[in-house]
Amino acid sequence: MREEVAAFEKKAGEVASLLREKLEDRTVEIFTHADADGISASSLFAMYLYLRGIPFRVKFTRPYGSKEMVELGKSEEERFFVFLDQGSREIPTLERAVTNRGHEVLILDHHPGQPTQDPRLLCLNPHLMGLNGAKEACASTVVYSVVEKMERRLRKEVWLALVGALGDRQELPEGFTGVNALLLRLALEEGVVEKKEGMKLLDREGVPASECLRISVRPYLPGISGNSLASAEIPEKLGIPPSSSLEELGEEGERRLCEALLERLGLGEEMRDVLWGTVYRLKDRSLPNLRKWAVALDASDTYKRPEIGFAANLGDEEAREECLLLLQGYQRRMLENMAWFSRNLPRFEVTPKARYVRVGREVPPSEMGEMLSLALESRLVEGDRPLIGLAESGEDEVKVSGRATFYLTSLGINIGRVMNEAARAVGGEGGGHDVSGAAYIPKDMAESFVREVERCLPQPVLPGGRR
Numbered sequence: 001m002r003e004e005v006a007a008f009e010k011k012a013g014e015v016a017s018l019l020r021e022k023l024e025d026r027t028v029e030i031f032t033h034a035d036a037d038g039i040s041a042s043s044l045f046a047m048y049l050y051l052r053g054i055p056f057r058v059k060f061t062r063p064y065g066s067k068e069m070v071e072l073g074k075s076e077e078e079r080f081f082v083f084l085d086q087g088s089r090e091i092p093t094l095e096r097a098v099t100n101r102g103h104e105v106l107i108l109d110h111h112p113g114q115p116t117q118d119p120r121l122l123c124l125n126p127h128l129m130g131l132n133g134a135k136e137a138c139a140s141t142v143v144y145s146v147v148e149k150m151e152r153r154l155r156k157e158v159w160l161a162l163v164g165a166l167g168d169r170q171e172l173p174e175g176f177t178g179v180n181a182l183l184l185r186l187a188l189e190e191g192v193v194e195k196k197e198g199m200k201l202l203d204r205e206g207v208p209a210s211e212c213l214r215i216s217v218r219p220y221l222p223g224i225s226g227n228s229l230a231s232a233e234i235p236e237k238l239g240i241p242p243s244s245s246l247e248e249l250g251e252e253g254e255r256r257l258c259e260a261l262l263e264r265l266g267l268g269e270e271m272r273d274v275l276w277g278t279v280y281r282l283k284d285r286s287l288p289n290l291r292k293w294a295v296a297l298d299a300s301d302t303y304k305r306p307e308i309g310f311a312a313n314l315g316d317e318e319a320r321e322e323c324l325l326l327l328q329g330y331q332r333r334m335l336e337n338m339a340w341f342s343r344n345l346p347r348f349e350v351t352p353k354a355r356y357v358r359v360g361r362e363v364p365p366s367e368m369g370e371m372l373s374l375a376l377e378s379r380l381v382e383g384d385r386p387l388i389g390l391a392e393s394g395e396d397e398v399k400v401s402g403r404a405t406f407y408l409t410s411l412g413i414n415i416g417r418v419m420n421e422a423a424r425a426v427g428g429e430g431g432g433h434d435v436s437g438a439a440y441i442p443k444d445m446a447e448s449f450v451r452e453v454e455r456c457l458p459q460p461v462l463p464g465g466r467r
């Protein structure tokens with residue numbers, strides 16, 4: 001086992017034994033991000049509390065900023081706050097305004113943050129062991145690593161860690177790395193998850209291959225997704241029976257379809273990793289493949305109903321069906337968003353340092369980040385510079401999403417840091433990982449914010465460049 005992963009595992013064990021005592025006779029208040037990773041992380045934590053009969057509340061929320069943390073700290077009675085998939089950035093505020101006032105805090109997160117010596121603040125974060133929280137562990141991975149050590153029965157729920165990692169796009173072309181890779185091995189050994197080679201499209205079952213292509217949004221297939229003609233023609237030319245699902249084609253059939261798609265897309269070999277890879281499934285088939293399930297959870301977030309995804313993760317069958325319906329609506333909306341993106345491509349402002357996508361109210365703020373990720377992944381825009389989106393959110397607020405590629409981060413670009421610094425400079429809040437981040441800023445400061453981003457981003461290293 002790699003040294004950093006071993007150090008993470010050791011620390012997880014320490015956190016687990018301290019936490020077991022701290023949780024006795026408490027009511028726990030969980031604050032979690034509402035995306036696939038945050039929902040899965042909170043599902044795992046809730047399963048533990050439920051098994052132990054510890055009362056809890058879950059709040060799905062965008063990451064709490066320092067003002068909201070200070071408000072929490074003002075409470076008179078002593079409370080137990082748990083921050084999942086968030087919290088690391090606010091450690092100084094938590095020490096000053098929350099634990100200082102007698103409250104206990106637990107942070108299980110994978111966003112960058114400082115270490116803490118505060119005995120009332122328990123924290124597990126892969127960054128502190130030298131791991132990269134953008135690709136080696138997600139919040140669900142971190143939560144699993146702790147709760148599994150307190151309750152062996154949770155071993156069979158290890159698949160939720162993989163769902164979180166897929167949701168956060170932590171599966172690299174070569175597969176999972178770091179703690180994620182460790183948990184995948186465990187999931188296979190436990191016999192909970194199966195894997196095989198195949199196309200990484202979501203709708204592998206239940207619909208014909210042509211429909212699977214037409215509604216494909218993760219990945220998005222330029223010129224094919226949303227295009228009934230093209231998506232019917234490609235399988236037809238290969239002689240694929242019109243009613244066959246992807247799953248029914250067998251590996252050889254899938255490979256032929258993949259080659260035909262690659263040729264049609266004409267985007268070069270690098271799209272192969274986007275289309276082809278590992279398919280993960282639950283052995284008991286109680287959910288669709290895990291990649292699809294991760295996007296279904298994201299859909300429940302987009303429709304502001306993360307509790308549906310949460311309930312489905314916990315085994316509620318009605319919620320599972322509802323979540324899959326939300327996914328269908330989400331796929332339709334993302335197809336529209338991507339069409340908007342393609343249409344407006346020529347209008348985006350491009351500076352030597354970044355590309356700016358001003359969506360106004362055309363794309364909802366909750367869907368913009370995903371739209372940018374898809375645009376980069378599907379090569380609708382070149383990955384030669386960061387992609388920064390600005391959307392109106394509410395009366396006087398703008399949401400910003402930033403996306404880069406691992407190639408750009410290797411050149412020293414850190415989107416989370418840029419979001420944090422530029423937002424603070426204009427009176428907003430922001431943060432995130434090296435490859436992706438978000439900020440909320442006052443609406444009238446949007447242009448100042450863009451100037452700050454230009455100031456914070458390093459000089460471009462290469463003219464052009466690739467992903």
Ligand SMILES: [Mn+2]
Nearest residue numbers: 037085139168
């Ligand atoms: Mn996350």
